[in-house]
Amino acid sequence: MPFITVALLIGIAFAIILLKKNMIKMVMGIGIMESAVNLFLITIGYREDGIAPIFTNAPEGVDMVLPTVQALTLTNIVIGVATTALMISMIMIIYKKYGTLNSDKMRRLKE
Amino acid sequence: MIGDLLTGYGFWNPLIWVVVMVIGLLFAWLVWRCGESSYDKDTEQTKPYLSGNDEPPKGDVHIRGGNMYWGFTHALKGYYDKIIPLHSGVVNDYLTWFLIGVIVIFVVVIVI
Amino acid sequence: MSLLLDNMPALLIAVSLFGAFLIPIFGRFLPKIRDPWVILVSFLASLIAVINAVTVFTKGTVVYVFGAAAGSSAASIDSGGLPFRIIFTIDGFGAFMLLSAAIVSFAVILYLVSSQKERSGKSEFYALYLLLTAGIFGMVSTGDMFNFFVFLEINSLAAAALVSYHRNGGIAVEGALKYLIVNTVGGLMVLLSIGLLYAQYDSLNMAVIASQMTWTTLNIVALVLFITALAMKAGTVPFHYATPDAYSVAPSGITALMVVASQAGLYGLFRILFTVYGGALNTVTVGWVIIILGILSMVIGVTMALPQKDVKRLLAYHAVSQTGYMLLGVGVALAVLGDPVALSAYGQTAMEGGLFHIINHALYKGLLFLAVGAVIYRTGVWNLNKLGGLGHNMKWTMIFFLIGALAIAGIPPFNGFASKLMIYESVFAFNPILSVIAMIVSILTLASFMKVFHSVFMGPKLPEFENVKEVPKLMIAGMVILTIFVIGFGLVPDLVVDSIVTPAADALLNQGSYIAAVLGGVL
Numbered sequence: 001m002p003f004i005t006v007a008l009l010i011g012i013a014f015a016i017i018l019l020k021k022n023m024i025k026m027v028m029g030i031g032i033m034e035s036a037v038n039l040f041l042i043t044i045g046y047r048e049d050g051i052a053p054i055f056t057n058a059p060e061g062v063d064m065v066l067p068t069v070q071a072l073t074l075t076n077i078v079i080g081v082a083t084t085a086l087m088i089s090m091i092m093i094i095y096k097k098y099g100t101l102n103s104d105k106m107r108r109l110k111e
Numbered sequence: 112m113i114g115d116l117l118t119g120y121g122f123w124n125p126l127i128w129v130v131v132m133v134i135g136l137l138f139a140w141l142v143w144r145c146g147e148s149s150y151d152k153d154t155e156q157t158k159p160y161l162s163g164n165d166e167p168p169k170g171d172v173h174i175r176g177g178n179m180y181w182g183f184t185h186a187l188k189g190y191y192d193k194i195i196p197l198h199s200g201v202v203n204d205y206l207t208w209f210l211i212g213v214i215v216i217f218v219v220v221i222v223i
Numbered sequence: 224m225s226l227l228l229d230n231m232p233a234l235l236i237a238v239s240l241f242g243a244f245l246i247p248i249f250g251r252f253l254p255k256i257r258d259p260w261v262i263l264v265s266f267l268a269s270l271i272a273v274i275n276a277v278t279v280f281t282k283g284t285v286v287y288v289f290g291a292a293a294g295s296s297a298a299s300i301d302s303g304g305l306p307f308r309i310i311f312t313i314d315g316f317g318a319f320m321l322l323s324a325a326i327v328s329f330a331v332i333l334y335l336v337s338s339q340k341e342r343s344g345k346s347e348f349y350a351l352y353l354l355l356t357a358g359i360f361g362m363v364s365t366g367d368m369f370n371f372f373v374f375l376e377i378n379s380l381a382a383a384a385l386v387s388y389h390r391n392g393g394i395a396v397e398g399a400l401k402y403l404i405v406n407t408v409g410g411l412m413v414l415l416s417i418g419l420l421y422a423q424y425d426s427l428n429m430a431v432i433a434s435q436m437t438w439t440t441l442n443i444v445a446l447v448l449f450i451t452a453l454a455m456k457a458g459t460v461p462f463h464y465a466t467p468d469a470y471s472v473a474p475s476g477i478t479a480l481m482v483v484a485s486q487a488g489l490y491g492l493f494r495i496l497f498t499v500y501g502g503a504l505n506t507v508t509v510g511w512v513i514i515i516l517g518i519l520s521m522v523i524g525v526t527m528a529l530p531q532k533d534v535k536r537l538l539a540y541h542a543v544s545q546t547g548y549m550l551l552g553v554g555v556a557l558a559v560l561g562d563p564v565a566l567s568a569y570g571q572t573a574m575e576g577g578l579f580h581i582i583n584h585a586l587y588k589g590l591l592f593l594a595v596g597a598v599i600y601r602t603g604v605w606n607l608n609k610l611g612g613l614g615h616n617m618k619w620t621m622i623f624f625l626i627g628a629l630a631i632a633g634i635p636p637f638n639g640f641a642s643k644l645m646i647y648e649s650v651f652a653f654n655p656i657l658s659v660i661a662m663i664v665s666i667l668t669l670a671s672f673m674k675v676f677h678s679v680f681m682g683p684k685l686p687e688f689e690n691v692k693e694v695p696k697l698m699i700a701g702m703v704i705l706t707i708f709v710i711g712f713g714l715v716p717d718l719v720v721d722s723i724v725t726p727a728a729d730a731l732l733n734q735g736s737y738i739a740a741v742l743g744g745v746l
Binding site: 114115116117118121123125128129172173174175176177178179180183184187190191194195198200202204205206208209211212213216217219220221223 | 400401404405408409443444446447448450451454455461462464465467468505508509512523526527529530532534572607608609610611612635636640641644645648649670671674675677678679682683685713714715716717718720
């Protein structure tokens with residue numbers, strides 16, 4: 001069930017990135033795609049009726065959800081923060097120098 | 112030390128090239144030695160001969176980089192008129208090509 | 224001392240990171256030793272990379288487990304035979320890429336220390352540079368999929384920040400933003416594929432996935448996403464649009480290193496195709512997909528380069544075109560992977576040609592970018608319509624540019640000829656039309672470089688460039704290092720191919736030896 005959500009979110013994210021011309025909206029689209037991939041990673045580790053993967057005082061005979069994917073997701077969240085910060089600071093400088101946020105007008109590097 | 116590079120259908124040995132170049136440079140040096148060595152620099156003797164006309168200023172004589180290969184670019188105008196607008200500079204188009212690439216390669220790998 | 228030697232693969236990353244984090248402190252309190260410190264750290268990191276590469280070439284694949292006692296195997300006893308720590312697996316192909324990254328990064332830092340002297344914000348620049356070097360070294364040594372993704376993201380972020388350094392009224396930041404957006408989307412798609420593979424095989428280790436790989440639909444989706452995202456990082460048509468934008472506005476030394484970073488993306492692609500998927504692929508189809516991508520890159524790269532007026536954009540389009548050569552060579556090898564007769568007849572030579580071209584391209588493209596950067600450093604002009612007659616003033620730069628231009632066009636005795644000859648002859652046996660297209664592209668490459676050479680260096684001395692002098696000695700030292708390798712690899716190609724390229728090709732073609740080295744023949 002969460003996989004359908006992931007597919008929908010990735011579809012929406014691609015639609016935003018491809019169709020919206022405002023750069024801030026494109027950064028938001030990339031953020032949505034990141035959240036979709038994080039959701040996908042955590043869903044992989046889900047086991048039916050599982051508990052948190054902590055070994056101290058763990059009840060017997062119960063499955064645990066996978067902890068490795070949680071580490072992957074944490075790493076990806078941190079990478080996402082760094083990337084978004086860098087992208088937004090670049091957009092700020094472009095806005096100061098070009099005066100526009102429209103990707104159709106940021107075309108000085110063409111051909 | 113300089114051995115053969117085998118390519119499976121032949122071989123290439125750089126030593127042959129070095130020997131040929133040395134002989135070629137030797138000939139060039141022999142021809143250069145037979146030239147005129149007594150002349151006055153920076154006077155009438157070193158100016159290019161243009162049938163008696165004056166030499167135009169140096170900046171106009173040099174062919175600029177953008178004008179070379181005009182013939183090639185003009186001959187392939189149909190191809191260039193389609194390709195150059197594709198490199199538009201708009202970021203959204205870059206990612207559209209990514210999505211098109213994923214779908215095309217997926218269809219090719221599944222079907223064929 | 225033996226502690227140092229045992230932990231060599233970890234020192235690859237540790238030395239560069241340690242140096243990178245100390246640079247802002249030196250820049251604040253002791254600015255005089257910052258420049259020598261950067262050169263020292265870069266030299267040490269390159270030395271460690273070369274030592275690692277030589278160890279791999281003499282002793283076989285090196286498997287290094289992080290966090291365990293030295294010398295223990297990846298499949299440890301207490302986990303029941305499953306490797307669960309992060310490992311570094313340096314085999315022949317990884318060692319080959321380490322060599323090329325080591326040479327280019329050291330030559331470029333010599334150039335950068337001199338060309339950035341009058342700029343501000345140098346501490347962060349050098350710190351990011353060492354981070355990029357650490358990222359490249361890590362990306363080609365790792366044996367773990369998620370570790371590969373982390374290093375991929377380190378590369379994209381550090382490279383994007385470095386590209387935007389000289390702001391130039393905002394145009395450099397525009398190029399960096401496009402590069403960053405494209406690489407971030409590519410990185411997210413790689414993570415999605417890694418997640419798909421993890422969900423099926425419950426392991427992130429490349430060798431464990433490789434030993435259990437089959438051809439199901441989810442694996443096909445993961446493969447397609449990998450091919451597209453990593454080809455986008457390497458600058459393959461039709462995903463190449465961000466590459467010329469980013470290369471043309473970056474500082475020249477940084478572009479030379481970004482070529483190596485893009486080729487590390489190509490390393491990832493070949494590692495996934497040959498080692499992780501291996502024989503489970505439908506090799507003919509996927510091989511032809513790679514060949515078509517290669518042909519498109521070659522042709523479109525070179526035809527877009529001919530009418531360019533910006534000299535660094537022209538060089539960047541040539542980088543796209545030369546990536547096509549590598550893809551063509553390796554694609555032919557992939558297409559005949561299932562056919563042992565054809566593989567030994569021409570597949571092995573095609574693979575060796577493609578791999579040899581990787582290191583040749585890093586060397587001569589680095590040399591060209593450094594030479595053009597020297598011209599821009601002295602004159603401040605990069606429009607070809609305004610340059611001319613600089614050969615009178617900048618003799619050394621002209622010689623280095625000429626050597627680089629002849630090498631990229633494939634003229635003997637430089638190294639470009641050796642790798643292109645191997646690609647032509649083996650691809651001709653596979654399908655003659657592809658080889659003819661490759662030769663036409665080579666002629667057009669020569670044509671466009673003659674255009675650049677004539678319009679920048681030849682001709683009468685122009686009055687506006689009267690006072691242009693030669694570039695400082697440190698920049699020439701960086702270019703000399705690359706020239707020595709360009710000429711050296713060209714004069715003894717058989718030695719280079721036998722000792723460096725053939726182990727790399729064998730390591731890629733032999734999926735079984737990689738798995739056996741990591742898992743110790745248990746699974």
